[in-house]
Amino acid sequence: MKSLHTLALLAAALSLSACGGDKTHDARLAKAGPNPSLAALMKVADARIGDRKAASCKACHTFDAGAPDMAGPNLHGVYGQPMGRNRPGFGYSAALRDAGGKWDDATLDAWLKNPKAVVPGTAMMFGGIADPLNRADVIAYLRSQGR
Template identity: 40%
Template sequence: MRVSAKTAVALALALGLAACGAPKDDAAADSGSAAAATPAETPAASATTADAGGKPAAFAQCAACHSTEKGKMGVGPSLAGVYGTKSGEIAGYAFSDAMKNANLTWDDATLDKYLTAPMKVVPGTKMTFAGLSDPAARKAVIEYLKTLK
């Protein structure tokens, strides 16, 4: 079966967005299968454990849509140098009006609140990620973001 380039791109984008926090499937969660666990359901220790490059495990959800290379945009903007900037300020990305007008500064407190529930903090954001409920995972991601220059 041949798939058109447009179909392949649409499928890749759909899969990437699904990784950004699709709602938990209760039937799969109730099955008791370890394979049914989502990253948000993993224990805090594994969500905060960093790889050899210092990237916390919880950041895998972010990496589905965001690059850590300056100027390299994905579905979302590059996160290189984002710490300390204003919302909607990263050059080269088409932010939603909601994000451009949110007037947030990406510091520890703001990132913690935003990463808990992005769509509640900035209604109308393009970021459809449901959020990181684990405070230790959020802290690990924020500490990692501080290292990205």
């Protein structure tokens, strides 16, 4: 079962790398400026595009209020919440529960880039999103959900 989970995550990561048909990516990236900061990327990020880019995350997570947890917790309303505590009934790894911090722009950006670098020992089996604007779009989507 674990190998199926790993294959599903690998397929999801590969599909995310295709940018989800984002025809505005390069123009938005140029608008953010050369070597853009996370703040500059967030100014051009698009929550609707982030929703599409988060489609690969839906292999393990739900995003709708009231939806059940899956292999990963429901991520609705996670933005601004303490790490490893958003869904009290979910079995977070001890590493994530004990990590401290909250899901803000900087933490989510680092997490979406490489979860294991942010929280060594996390159970999250996801290789990360290399493109910084793709990460910013997903963060904008998570921000848009509120509590």
